[in-house]
Every structure is written in structure tokens, then in C-alpha cells.
Amino acid sequence: MNGHSVSAKTWVVTTGSSAAVPPIPGLDRVDFLTNRDLFSLERLPASMIILGAGPIGIEMAQAFSRLGTTVSVVGRSEQILSKEDRDMADALQARLAAEGVTFYLGAKIEAVSQVGSKKCVRLRLNPDAAVDLTAETLLVALGRTPNVNGLWLEAAGVDVGPTGIAVDPRLRTSRKHIFAAGDVNGGYLFTHAAGYEGGIVVSNAVFHLPRKVDYTWLPWCTYTDPELASIGMNARRAEAAGLDPIVLSEPFAANDRAWSKGRARGASN
Ligand SMILES: Cc1cc2nc3c(=O)[nH]c(=O)nc-3n(C[C@H](O)[C@H](O)[C@H](O)COP(=O)(O)OP(=O)(O)OC[C@H]3O[C@@H](n4cnc5c(N)ncnc54)[C@H](O)[C@@H]3O)c2cc1C
Numbered sequence: 001m002n003g004h005s006v007s008a009k010t011w012v013v014t015t016g017s018s019a020a021v022p023p024i025p026g027l028d029r030v031d032f033l034t035n036r037d038l039f040s041l042e043r044l045p046a047s048m049i050i051l052g053a054g055p056i057g058i059e060m061a062q063a064f065s066r067l068g069t070t071v072s073v074v075g076r077s078e079q080i081l082s083k084e085d086r087d088m089a090d091a092l093q094a095r096l097a098a099e100g101v102t103f104y105l106g107a108k109i110e111a112v113s114q115v116g117s118k119k120c121v122r123l124r125l126n127p128d129a130a131v132d133l134t135a136e137t138l139l140v141a142l143g144r145t146p147n148v149n150g151l152w153l154e155a156a157g158v159d160v161g162p163t164g165i166a167v168d169p170r171l172r173t174s175r176k177h178i179f180a181a182g183d184v185n186g187g188y189l190f191t192h193a194a195g196y197e198g199g200i201v202v203s204n205a206v207f208h209l210p211r212k213v214d215y216t217w218l219p220w221c222t223y224t225d226p227e228l229a230s231i232g233m234n235a236r237r238a239e240a241a242g243l244d245p246i247v248l249s250e251p252f253a254a255n256d257r258a259w260s261k262g263r264a265r266g267a268s269n
Contacts, residue, residue, distance in 0.1 A: 026112040033139045035056060047072075050071060051074050053073050059223055074109060076108070171201050226263070249267055
């Protein structure tokens with residue numbers, strides 16, 4: 001580090017993640033935005049194409065649309081927020097569509113190009129239809145990649161998988177004295193998950209009180225209006241875990257408190 005060596009008995013890697021930039025033909029020659037520069041824009045763009053229909057893409061779609069930008073969202077899956085239950089995600093999509101956001105789902109991004117200051121995206125939709133989109137700005141929100149470059153983890157014998165540094169339930173890497181917490185281990189990419197994992201690492205590494213992570217009741221939220229929030233498994237995750245969930249659904253319209261707060265649209269499962 002700056003020409004000095006640092007040694008320690010125990011190490012914790014918490015370098016987080018950055019926007020993933022997949023090898024889409026032409027993207028390397030286009031002036032695109034990620035979450036890094038999106039919040040430093042000096043004026044509101046007239047139009048924006050958002051590549052990615054995950055939490056970041058969807059939150060930014062609603063925010064920019066409400067500010068007055070014409071927004072198009074491109075998603076690979078047929079559903080926005082593909083980790084959420086379909087009925088919930090579809091309800092949110094309908095709300096955003098009613099506010100003016102245009103969706104291109106089930107789309108394959110074939111190429112990206114720049115014509116003057118405009119950004120162009122060529123898509124292929126199912127069934128085989130080509131669509132060309134043009135906008136003033138292009139936001140890439142196609143997932144996250146762990147910040148592991150330049151750490152020389154391979155020299156330390158730390159295994160890194162496709163989504164991040166591999167860890168065991170105590171958050172130890174393949175080198176037991178090196179821990180990894182937060183986005184860099186590719187688990188749950190949330191601030192509160194990173195904080196929780198930090199506590200697990202301190203317990204294991206500093207106090208030598210063995211603790212394992214337990215995400216059973218982990219909450220998470222996509223901060224749209226309305227918000228889409230969960231605690232623990234939704235039906236999709238329960239099914240993926242081999243369970244056969246019974247889903248009870250209650251529309252907010254059946255709830256007097258929701259009416260009195262003027263928020264009777266939406267539902268809880
Ligand atoms: C646009 C956006 C919206 C989000 N919204 C939410 C939300 O609403 N709710 C939520 O829970 N989560 C949200 N997240 C996710 C949340 O930000 C992350 O899960 C959280 O910050 C992860 O914490 P971390 O400590 O692992 O990494 P970070 O907070 O990214 O911290 C990593 C730190 O390490 C530093 N670093 C990186 N590489 C090196 C290096 N080589 N040497 C030294 N330092 C290095 C970085 O500069 C940074 O300071 C959002 C993320 C984005 C991008």
C-alpha cells in the first residue's frame with residue numbers, strides 16, 4: 001500500500017460492487033451512464049433508455065419519469081424485478097406504465113450505438129421483432145460486479161466465483177483468516193445485509209464467538225411508489241427452495257387504514 005507492506009492476522013474484504021457492464025456490441029463506444037454518474041447530471045435529460053429492469057433500473061425509471069424524462073426500460077426477463085412474485089411485479093409495472101414509462105421486456109439487446117449525441121439501442125423481442133430505440137441518455141443497470149480487481153486475491157489463495165468472493169456461513173473465504181462481507185461476496189446486495197454481515201465478521205474474527213449468517217427473515221424493499229417490500233421468502237423463493245407455498249393475498253382496498261391514509265392501491269401476500 002503506497003510502497004508499504006501491511007500485515008495482519010485477520011483480514012476483511014469489504015470493497016463492495018460496481019455496475020456490471022456486459023459485452024454488448026457497441027457499448028464500449030457509447031457515452032453511457034451508470035449509478036456512479038447518474039446522480040451528478042447537471043440537467044434533466046429529455047429522454048432515457050434504461051437497460052435493466054431490476055431494482056436500480058425500476059427505481060430510476062420512476063424517479064426520472066416523474067421528473068419529466070421520457071423513459072424506456074429494457075429487460076431480458078418477461079417480468080420486471082424478476083426475483084419478486086409475478087403478481088406484485090406486474091402490478092408495479094402497470095403503475096409505472098400508467099405514469100408513462102414504456103417497457104420492452106423479454107428483449108435481447110443486439111447492439112448499441114451513438115449517432116451524434118443520441119444513443120441508439122437495437123433490440124430483438126419475442127416473437128422475432130426488431131425494435132430500434134433512440135434517446136438522449138442511456139443508463140446501464142444490468143446488475144453488479146464485485147470489486148475484486150487489483151486486490152491480488154488469487155495470490156492470497158482466495159477463491160472468487162462469478163458473483164463474488166466465495167464465503168462459508170461464517171463469512172470466511174477459502175483462506176480462513178480472510179473474511180468477505182457485503183456486496184463483494186455476491187450474496188444479498190443491500191446496505192442492511194452488509195451491516196449484518198459486518199456484525200457476523202466481528203463476532204467470528206475479533207471476539208472468536210462463532211456465528212453463522214441466517215437470512216431467513218431478511219427484509220428488502222424496492223423504493224418505488226408504491227414500494228415493493230418483502231420479509232423472508234416470497235412465493236417465488238419458496239418454490240425455488242422446493243417448498244409448496246400457500247399464498248394468501250389481501251388487497252389494500254380491503255383495509256380501512258389504507259383508505260384513511262389514501263394508499264388503497266396495492267396488496268400484501
Ligand atoms: C443506485 C443504488 C441504489 C441502491 N439502493 C439501495 C437501497 O435502497 N437499499 C439497500 O439496502 N441497498 C441499496 N443499494 C445497495 C447498497 O448500496 C449496497 O448493498 C451496499 O452499499 C453494500 O455495502 P458494502 O459495504 O458491501 O459496499 P460499498 O458501500 O460499495 O462500500 C465499498 C467501499 O470500498 C471501497 N473500495 C472499493 N475498492 C477498493 C479497493 N480496492 N481498496 C480500498 N477501498 C475500496 C469503495 O470506494 C467503497 O467505499 C443500492 C445500490 C445502488 C448502486
